[in-house]
Amino acid sequence: MALAELGQVVLDCPDPRALAAFYAEVLGGTVEGDGDWVDVKTPDGRSLGFQAAPGFVPPAWPAPERSQQFHLDLTVADLDVAERGVLALGAKPLDAEDRSRSWRVYADPAGHPFCLCRC
Incomplete structure (x- = not known):
């Protein structure tokens, strides 16, 4: 029996919106959110997150x-x-x-x- 379920993979980056746009094009997904945290929702329902990391x-x-x-x-x-x-x-x-x-x-x-x- 699993103790947890994987919710999301999140990548640190200097510009979450820009990196999310890159992966949205690669994966055929849509960008959701703005600011320090942005998600890409893929057509199969998965999500990839991007968070601002100062000094990345x-x-x-x-x-x-x-x-x-x-x-x-x-x-x-x-x-x-x-x-x-x-x-x-x-x-x-x-x-x-x-x-x-x-x-x-x-x-x-x-x-x-x-x-x-x-x-």
Whole structure:
């Protein structure tokens, strides 16, 4: 028996609205809220939160002195199409050179690592 149910994943960032807009485009969701806390509601009913973090320092991947601490795995049907989309929205490639793998690593506009993973 579970002790708890996962409610939401929340990312610290310098500009919650801007980062929520990025993920809303990537995930096909809608942005709700404004100010220091903003949510993205996805079509499947899940929610991803973003909160303002003064002094935010983005992780450096892969660097043990500034660990990524967590990352999102985003499942896609076509890695090349998804890659073009996230790059157009402001993502930066971190480890996307190996085209033989079923995943590629990027940083969102605030610097959080995420992976596009072929389903």
